Amino acid sequence: MHTREQTQERRAGAAHSTNAGSPAYPAHCMRTIPSVWTPMPYDDVTAVRPDDLLARWARLHAGQALPTPPPGPLLEGWALYHSGEFQRATDIGLQHGADGLTLANQATAIYANYIEPHEAARLALFMLVAERAGMQAVEEPDNFHALYWEAYALGRYAQGISVARALAQGLGGKVKQTLERVVALEPGHADAHIALGAFHAEVIDKVGALVGNMTYGVRAETAVAMFERGVALNPNSASAWMEYARGLLMLDHEAHSAEATRLYEKAAALPPADARERLDVELARAGLSD
DSSP states (O other), X not given: OOOHHHHHHHHHHXXXXXXXXXXXXXXXXXXXXXXXXXXXXXXXXXXXXXHHHHHHHHHHTTTTTOOOOOTTHHHHHHHHHHTTOHHHHHHHHHTTHHHHHHHHHHHHHHHHHHTOOOHHHHHHHHHHHHHHHHHHHHHOTXXXXXXXXXXXXXXXXXXXXXXXXXXXXXXXHHHHHHHHHHHHHOTTOHHHHHHHHHHHHHHHHHHOHHHHHHHHOOXXXXXXXXXXXXXXXXXXXXXXXXXXXHHHHHHOHHHHHHHHHHHHHHHHHSOOOSHHHHHHHHHHHHHHHO
């Protein structure tokens, strides 16, 4: 257990390390690909203004334990991100070196996961985020934001090339260890708990419970515990409820079918608070119609 003071110190330390300077990253990492991104597919997303974002920050970032940025260009970049202007948000993030990498990586990863229509571009974007975040984590080993986006991007890349192939390439162990490090550094990181639960469930689904436990240390009960912790930390996340539902289906489709449907319904009924949540709710509705 950690005291509130210890948690605040960890978060402040991560924020301080993020602002500690701008290491020299290779030029290819500090760019956006493709040159023109597909726009947000829904026009019913209300634009978020920087001054409004300050009041809504805790709700919108309940999943990542991200400290509020001061007024200025980065806050404006985050407002663009929450409004669905993912490329513009990424560009602003990349203009601010290490200070802006969390914004750039989050905007790039979410765009790649939800909107980018071309698979090759999606995979390239995920690897770009993984490389940027990975280099930042080398410079700042306790920066759990960098570690999380490295793991997220590698995990989505693994899904894109098939989990079985990714496991054979050794990506599975990297993702698991990195997410466990995030949870150790910041126990309140809801998204990391959800991602770790999904990892356990996907490995069990692909290689079986016995081989998965012996080779990767995954367990069905650990998956469920991670999902439960994640949704408890951020109950307003449609993404979290959907990942929980998918995880249950991967663990035992027949046994958990009814519960998974209930979780999808819960996700679909949540009122979206920003562009990413709007995308999540639409995915939940699509999942119910399949």
